[in-house]
Amino acid sequence: MKKDSMLYVVLFTFVVCAVFTLVLAIANEGTKDLVAANAEFATQSAVLGALGVPFDGKADAAARFAGAVSPGPDGPYRSWSARVDGADYVAVEQAGPGLWGTITVILAATPDGERVRGVRVVSQNETPGLGGRVAEPWFIGQYEGERSPGGRVGMRAGAESSGSADPDKENGRVDGVSGATRTSQSFAAIVDAALARVKEIGGER
C-alpha cells in the first residue's frame, strides 16, 4: 500500500489512536481504586481536621472517621454529622467564588451554628503567597473555636486587618490576609454560607 494513499493514512491514524487510547484506558482502569482511595483520604482528613480530631496515617484516619462521623442528608454539597468528645457537630462542604477561582472548604460547627469547630481548605486557586495563604494554619486556625453569633464570623480585611492572627475567640471576628483583601472577603462569605447550612442541617434533627 502506498504511504500517501488515502486508505493508508486513515488506517494508520485509526490504529495509532486506538493503540494509544487502549493503553491509557488500561492505565486509568488499573489506578482507579488508588485514585478513589486518595480522594477518600483527602476528604476524610479534611473533615477530621475541621472537627479537630487528630489522626496518624491513612488507616487511622479511616478508623476514626468511621467511629465518629456519619454522613448527613443528601444535597448539592456533602455534609456530615459527628460526635467528638461528647459534643455534637455538623460538618459541611461549601464552595464559593474566590478572587481567581472556586474555593472549596469543609467547615465544622455546633449544630446551632453559633460556634465554629474548625475549617479546612479543600481546594483553592488564589494567588500563591497572598490569597493562597488562606490555607495556612495561622489563618485557618483563627476559626478554631471561634464564636459565630447569628451564624456569622466577621472578617477584618484590608486596612482594618492587623495582618496577623486574631487571638480572641469570643469576638466573632477574624483577621484577613494582608495583601489579599478580596480573597479574605470571599472566604468570609463562604464561611457564612457554610454556617447557614450547618444551622439548617443541625436544626432539622
Next chain:
Amino acid sequence: MKPSKAVVILKDNLWSNNPIFIQILGICSTLAVTNNLNNTLVMTVGVALTTAFSSMTLSALKGLIPRKVRMIVQVVVISFYVILIDILLRAYLPEASRQLGPYVGLIITNCIIMGRAEAFAQANPPFLSFWDGLTSGLGYMVVLMAIAAVRELLGFGTLFGLRVMPAGFVPWTIMIMAPSAFFLVAMVMWWAKSMQAERQAAGKEAKK
C-alpha cells in the same frame, strides 16, 4: 579524541542550544510554575520524560507515519504520555498532583516537546532521540530550578518548603508573581548569551 554524538547532544541541549535561553521555548511554563521548587521539580521531570519518550516513539514510528498526518500523530503521542503522567501522579503522588492542578495537562503545550520531535526525532534513530529529548528536558530543568530557587527563597523565604531565611525576613511578594520570572529569565538569558559571546571571541583570538 572527537567527542561522541551523545556527548555533543548533551552539551548542546544543556548549554550551547539550551531550550530556554537560546531557543526561547517553553517560556509560559517558566512563568507559571517556578515560584516553588517542589512543583518545578515535578513539572520539569514530567516535561523531560514526556520529551524523551515521545521523541523515542516518534522516531521509531517515523518510517510508518504518512507526511500528511505527521503533526496529528505527534500530538497524539505527546498527549498520550502527558495523560499517562497525569494518571500516575494522581495515583501515586496525589499531593503534587493537586498542587500542580492544570499545569500537568499543560505540559502538552510545551513547545520543547514538539520542537524536539520535529527538529531531531524526524531524522535520528530512537535511542539517540530519547537521549536528545531527555537532555533537552534537563536543560529546561536546570534553568527552571535555578529560577525557582531564587523565587522561592526571596518570595517565601524557604527552599523546598523548608525555612532558610531568618524569622524577620520580609518576603518579596513580587517574586511569587509571574512578572518576577520575566526579569529572572531575561537575566539568565543575558548572562548566558554574554558568556557565550565572550567564549566565541576568545576562541577566535586563540585561532589567530
